[in-house]
Amino acid sequence: MDVTGLQLALLCLAALCAGCVDAIAGGGGLITVPVLLATGLPPHFVLGTNKGQSVFGSGAAMVRFSRARLVSGKLAWVSFPLGLLGAFAGARLVLWVKPEVLKPLVLVLLVAVAAFLAFRKGPPPGDRPEPPLEKLRLMGGVVALTLGAYDGFFGPGTGTFLIVAFSTLLGHGLMRASADAKVVNFASNVASVVIFSWKGVVLWHLALPMAMAQFTGAWIGAHLTVRGGDKLVRKVVLVVVTALVLKLGRDVLMG
Numbered sequence: 001m002d003v004t005g006l007q008l009a010l011l012c013l014a015a016l017c018a019g020c021v022d023a024i025a026g027g028g029g030l031i032t033v034p035v036l037l038a039t040g041l042p043p044h045f046v047l048g049t050n051k052g053q054s055v056f057g058s059g060a061a062m063v064r065f066s067r068a069r070l071v072s073g074k075l076a077w078v079s080f081p082l083g084l085l086g087a088f089a090g091a092r093l094v095l096w097v098k099p100e101v102l103k104p105l106v107l108v109l110l111v112a113v114a115a116f117l118a119f120r121k122g123p124p125p126g127d128r129p130e131p132p133l134e135k136l137r138l139m140g141g142v143v144a145l146t147l148g149a150y151d152g153f154f155g156p157g158t159g160t161f162l163i164v165a166f167s168t169l170l171g172h173g174l175m176r177a178s179a180d181a182k183v184v185n186f187a188s189n190v191a192s193v194v195i196f197s198w199k200g201v202v203l204w205h206l207a208l209p210m211a212m213a214q215f216t217g218a219w220i221g222a223h224l225t226v227r228g229g230d231k232l233v234r235k236v237v238l239v240v241v242t243a244l245v246l247k248l249g250r251d252v253l254m255g
Helices: 005-025 029-038 043-067 073-093 099-119 133-153 158-170 174-199 204-253
Strands: none
Touching (some): 005 043, 005 174, 005 204, 029 043, 029 204, 043 174, 073 133, 099 204, 133 158, 158 174, 174 204
16 A cells, blocks of 8 residues: 655654654654554554664664663573564464453553552662572563463553563563563564564555664664663653553453
8 A cells, every 4th residue: 555755754753753652662653553544554563663763763772771780681582482473373373362351451451550660669679689590580470471371362551561570570660661572572573574574564655764763763762761861761651641541441341
């Protein structure tokens, strides 16, 4: 399907903004998916093309965070392959269970996440020492496998859930948790791109120009995270969670 030059420009602008937001707190699909739908593409091509461009953003953010020494290498050795495996498994689950059944549950979880971040008291998780290596890898691996499967199966809020899980379970500050989350995000996006490409629903003539913008936005977002620290991540996560709650709440109410 062809689009006009103006539509392609708007898609790239959306990808640039989405890459920036997603690198900080997840939720980039809240920007790109509606814009892709507005071009008149069928939903399955929208999802496939979205993953085709977003994988470049998560990859760029992961590299930028790695250069800033925020990605835990000892955790990534476990979280990347398990995130990849989980995403493949989650994609297979779609064949037997409709993702829509998760919407009310995810809505409740997102509200809980928002309340946790808004009213959390006591020392920040980053002030706590991280667990011993074996426990770190065990808990991080379980999180990567579980949320990788969730991303392959349904997806909304994956980045946010990863940040909160790594922060609370591993004692990482929100900035480090965001960096470690990108490893799992990249793994699940790679799995999704493989599956969608195999099904022939990635429109690469749209995905590649958007990917260039997504890459740039993600690099900027990761840089802002490195500069802004936990305070920036917390604020953007709350905005993303609020947007997700409104979007999923509307979907549930409209059936």
